[in-house]
Structures are given as C-alpha cells and as structure tokens.
Amino acid sequence: MEESKQQAVQxxxxxxxxxxxxxxxxxxxxxxxxxxxGWEFGIPALGVESYxxxxxxxxxxxxxxxxxxxxxxLQYTLKAFAVGFVMTVVGGYLLALAMAEWSILETVLYPxxxxxxxxxxxxxxxxxxxxxxFGFSSIVAISHLxxxxxxxxxxxxGFKSTDEELVEMVQSFSGNRRDVFWxxxxxxxxxxxxxxxxxxxxxxxxxxxxxxxxxxTEGIGHLxxxxxxxFATDAMFATILAISVTQLLLFGLVVAIERKVVSWGxxxxxxx
Amino acid sequence: xxxxxSVVGLRxxxxxxADPLAVLEDVSFDVTAGEFVAIVGPSGCGKTTLLKSIAGxxxxxxxxxxxxxxxxxxxxxxxxMVFQDFRLLPWKTVLENVVMGLDIQPDRxxxxxxxxxxxxxxxxxxxxxxxxxxxxxxxxxxxxxxxxRALAVDPDILLMDEPFGSLDxxxxxxxxxxxxxxxxxxxTTILFVTHDISEAIYLADRILVISSKPATITAEFEVNLxxxxxxxxxxxxxxxxxxxxxxxxxxxxxxxxER
Numbered sequence: 001m002e003e004s005k006q007q008a009v010q011x012x013x014x015x016x017x018x019x020x021x022x023x024x025x026x027x028x029x030x031x032x033x034x035x036x037x038g039w040e041f042g043i044p045a046l047g048v049e050s051y052x053x054x055x056x057x058x059x060x061x062x063x064x065x066x067x068x069x070x071x072x073x074l075q076y077t078l079k080a081f082a083v084g085f086v087m088t089v090v091g092g093y094l095l096a097l098a099m100a101e102w103s104i105l106e107t108v109l110y111p112x113x114x115x116x117x118x119x120x121x122x123x124x125x126x127x128x129x130x131x132x133x134f135g136f137s138s139i140v141a142i143s144h145l146x147x148x149x150x151x152x153x154x155x156x157x158g159f160k161s162t163d164e165e166l167v168e169m170v171q172s173f174s175g176n177r178r179d180v181f182w183x184x185x186x187x188x189x190x191x192x193x194x195x196x197x198x199x200x201x202x203x204x205x206x207x208x209x210x211x212x213x214x215x216x217t218e219g220i221g222h223l224x225x226x227x228x229x230x231f232a233t234d235a236m237f238a239t240i241l242a243i244s245v246t247q248l249l250l251f252g253l254v255v256a257i258e259r260k261v262v263s264w265g266x267x268x269x270x271x272x
Numbered sequence: 273x274x275x276x277x278s279v280v281g282l283r284x285x286x287x288x289x290a291d292p293l294a295v296l297e298d299v300s301f302d303v304t305a306g307e308f309v310a311i312v313g314p315s316g317c318g319k320t321t322l323l324k325s326i327a328g329x330x331x332x333x334x335x336x337x338x339x340x341x342x343x344x345x346x347x348x349x350x351x352x353m354v355f356q357d358f359r360l361l362p363w364k365t366v367l368e369n370v371v372m373g374l375d376i377q378p379d380r381x382x383x384x385x386x387x388x389x390x391x392x393x394x395x396x397x398x399x400x401x402x403x404x405x406x407x408x409x410x411x412x413x414x415x416x417x418x419x420x421r422a423l424a425v426d427p428d429i430l431l432m433d434e435p436f437g438s439l440d441x442x443x444x445x446x447x448x449x450x451x452x453x454x455x456x457x458x459x460t461t462i463l464f465v466t467h468d469i470s471e472a473i474y475l476a477d478r479i480l481v482i483s484s485k486p487a488t489i490t491a492e493f494e495v496n497l498x499x500x501x502x503x504x505x506x507x508x509x510x511x512x513x514x515x516x517x518x519x520x521x522x523x524x525x526x527x528x529x530e531r
Contacts, residue, residue: 169359172327173373173425174347183372187363264363264405 084143092151139211154196158189275340282335297486310476318487
C-alpha cells in the first residue's frame with residue numbers, strides 16, 4: 001500500500017518534471033528568470049533610483065509590509081467588480097436572448113449596441129458622478145457599462161450561430177420555443193457566451209480600477225493613487241502586482257468553469 | 273398503433289413570388305395504416321421537403337395532408353422523424369437524447385421517460401452506451417440513437433429521410449434488417465425516403481417514384497415479396513421479382529438497364 005502511494009508520488013513528480021522541461025513551458029520560464037535577475041541587479045547598476053523603478057525584491061518586501069492594507073482595499077474593489085460583472089453577464093445574456101427571440105428587438109437595438117460598444121464608456125464617468133455621486137454606485141455603473149455591450153454582442157452571436165437543423169429536429173417532436181431553448185440554444189451558445197464572459201471579466205475589473213482612480217474613496221485603484229501621492233513607488237508596484245494576480249485568478253476561474261460546463265464527450269467544444 | 277396518411281395536391285415553392293422555384297408540384301398519394309412505403313427519387317428532388325411537410329415543420333403553399341387524426345397543421349405527437357444526418361444533440365448523452373422527445377410530450381414523469389428511453393436504447397442494441405456522448409459513437413450507432421429517439425415517443429407514423437444514406441454498406445445492411453424487425457413488432461406506418469433502389473425493394477410494400485424539380489409522383493410499384501424478409505436477404509435479392517422491379521425502377525429513374 002505504502003509502496004504504491006510512493007510510486008504514485010514519483011510518477012506525479014516525473015510528470016511535473018516532464019511538463020516543466022517542455023519547450024513551451026521552459027523557455028518562457030527562462031525568460032522570466034532572466035528578466036527578474038536583470039531587473040534586480042541591472043537597474044540599480046545603471047543608477048536608476050528606487051522611487052523611479054524599485055527592484056523586484058523591494059516590491060516583494062513592500063507587498064509583505066503593506067499586505068493587510070492591500071487586501072482590505074482589494075475586497076472593496078472586488079465587491080464593486082462583483083456587482084458590475086454579474087449585472088453585465090446576466091443582463092447582457094438576457095438582452096441577447098430577447099434579441100434572438102424577437103427579431104424586431106434586434107433590428108431596433110443592434111446598431112445602438114454596436115455603436116455603444118465602440119464609444120469609450122469611460123468618458124461618461126462625469127455624467128455618472130452627476131447622477132450617482134462620488135462613490136460605489138458610479139464605480140459599479142462604469143464597470144457594468146464598460147463590459148455590458150461586449151456581453152450582448154458575444155451572446156447574440158452564440159444564439160445566431162445555432163444549428164437550425166437541431167432546432168428543426170426539436171420542433172419535429174412538437175417542441176415549442178421553450179423546448180428549443182432548453183435543448184438547443186442554451187448549449188449551442190455556451191462557447192460564445194464564455195468567450196464573452198472572458199472579455200467581460202477583464203473589462204469589468206479594469207472599469208472598477210478606472211472608476212476608483214477618478215471617484216474612489218476606497219478600493220485598490222484609490223490605494224495606488226495614495227501611494228503615488230507619497231512617492232511610495234515600491235508599494236504602488238506591489239499593489240499593481242496584487243491587481244494582476246487577482247485578475248489572472250478571476251480569468252483562470254472562468255476558464256476552469258468553462259472547461260467544466262462546455263464539455264461534451266470530445267473534451268472542450270470548439271473554442272471561439 | 274398506426275395511422276394512414278393521405279397527401280392531396282401538395283404544392284410548395286421557395287423563392288420570391290415573382291420568381292418562384294417550385295419544389296413540390298401537385299404531389300398526391302395515400303398510405304394505409306401500417307404500410308411501409310418507400311419514396312425513391314434523385315438526390316435533392318424535394319423528397320426531404322415532402323417529409324418535412326408531413327411532419328408539420330414546413331409550410332406548404334396548397335394541398336392537404338390528412339392522417340387518421342385529421343389534417344396536419346403542425347408537428348404532432350403521432351408523427352416522428354429520423355434524419356439522414358442523425359441530428360443528435362452533441363451536448364447530451366445517448367440517454368438524454370432519447371429522453372428529449374419524451375420530455376417534450378405532456379403528462380409524463382421524468383422517471384417514466386427515462387425508463388422508456390432505456391428500454392428503447394436496449395432494443396436498438398445500444399445497452400451500455402447510455403452515458404456516451406454522440407461524438408464518441410460511430411455513424412451506425414448515432415442512427416440507432418436517432419431511431420430509438422423517434423420510436424420512444426411511440427409514433428403512429430414514422431418518417432425516415434434517407435436514414436442509412438451516410439452509413440457504410442455493412443452497417444446499412446444490418447440496420448435495414450433491424451428496421452424490418454422493429455416495424456414487424458411495432459406495426460407503425462413508415463414513409464421511407466431513399467435514392468437506393470435495392471434498399472427500397474428490400475424494405476417496402478410499395479415504392480413511389482418521384483421526379484426531380486419540381487417533385488411529383490411519376491410511378492408506383494407494388495413489391496410482391498413475401499414477408500418476413502429478414503434472414504433471406506440473399507434469396508430475395510437473387511429472385512426474379514427483385515430483378516424485375518429493380519430494372520423497372522432504374523428505367524423509370526432514367527438509369528440505363530444493365531445487360
């Protein structure tokens with residue numbers, strides 16, 4: 001028993017070793033190490049001051065020091081993100097569904113959706129400040145609107161790319177619109193819907209940070225500005241590091257959910 | 273249970289009013305309850321449109337389709353269809369695909385539907401593959417699922433649109449024989465569209481020949497081969513009746529007769 005466990009661990013380790021020694025993993029890894037070492041020793045050697053560009057070790061030390069503050073503000077940011085993002089995904093999906101179901105809605109609205117997707121939503125922020133005040137609501141509004149239209153467009157292309165022959169098949173069994181949705185549209189649109197969600201994670205999160213830069217009294221965007229005001233460049237970099245890692249984790253979470261949900265037999269269905 | 277089908281003066285054209293492309297031109301025929309009728313004609317001649325009209329999923333311009341239950345105005349529970357390209361839902365397992373048609377019908381509990389589906393999956397020889405996805409199945413297995421899905425709703429009329437057209441020869445042979453056995457036990461009315469003459473003769477009681485663009489019935493042949501036919505395929509295909517029918521059908525379809 002013990003022996004087989006040990007063997008399993010050994011197989012696992014050798015698997016990890018094989019994965020790491022693959023070119024596609026090893027080369028970017030080498031690149032990372034080279035850049036970090038070059039940064040750590042090269043930048044001070046060139047005489048660049050620490051408040052202009054702190055070294056990786058200084059950033060890491062600052063992160064350890066500022067950790068509680070960063071986490072506290074990050075929580076506020078994630079709250080605003082969650083509200084804006086959920087509003088985007090649910091609202092965008094439902095609007096796209098309505099447009100797919102009633103073509104008159106699509107005809108009337110689609111040009112405006114495309115137009116709204118193309119204008120820089122961030123320029124509307126002053127208007128939100130007039131309407132919603134300085135604070136949480138304005139930040140959520142920006143986060144939501146900056147990502148909403150991408151969700152609509154992606155979900156709608158998902159519904160539109162549906163194989164009409166499958167719809168016809170369900171109809172031949174006397175299926176009504178509801179049956180067609182639950183058996184066909186719901187699934188056939190999923191790869192596109194997830195492509196939309198992946199875009200929206202990044203847009204909505206960026207929207208929150210941008211909003212916090214401008215109107216925040218709390219949140220990680222606001223924190224960066226505070227550090228900026230006190231020339232704590234190393235803490236700024238530490239915060240940026242925290243933001244990057246958070247966003248990567250959020251994105252990874254969506255990808256993991258996608259792998260779990262959009263899998264029918266042949267692993268992941270065609271990715272978009 | 274089975275039902276009769278009467279098609280009277282069916283017309284259908286696609287395209288604009290100014291430039292219509294006639295697909296069906298005055299198609300009329302009768303099928304008696306429990307009969308196995310094959311419709312033979314060149315590919316792309318409107319046979320599929322004809323079947324879809326009977327299934328109630330395509331509107332026609334004029335004419336009437338009447339089953340034992342009355343005129344067909346839309347899809348009904350009495351009619352089920354088997355498609356050439358299988359049309360399985362790729363995101364559902366074999367079991368879920370067969371349950372789908374049952375779920376749509378009212379007044380049936382989930383558990384009952386699953387029980388019926390499992391029985392049919394076993395009947396078509398797919399026991400053990402209930403949890404497989406369509407992408408894991410061969411063409412022949414996929415069409416067995418299509419067949420189980422259609423038969424599970426206990427249709428009185430089964431419409432089959434070149435169901436074995438995309439399968440390899442051996443699989444096709446086996447499924448033809450199994451279809452005959454199923455038809456024998458279910459006593460369903462079957463309308464079977466094909467462009468394979470031998471398949472039509474082996475399976476059907478009667479063969480309707482349909483012309484191309486616009487489609488209209490140009491000939492009708494009785495198949496006087498004794499049933500049951502399974503287990504004597506070689507004997508049947510070597511018989512004079514088979515040979516005679518085959519030559520007449522080929523001539524009618526504009527194919528040159530060999531010999």
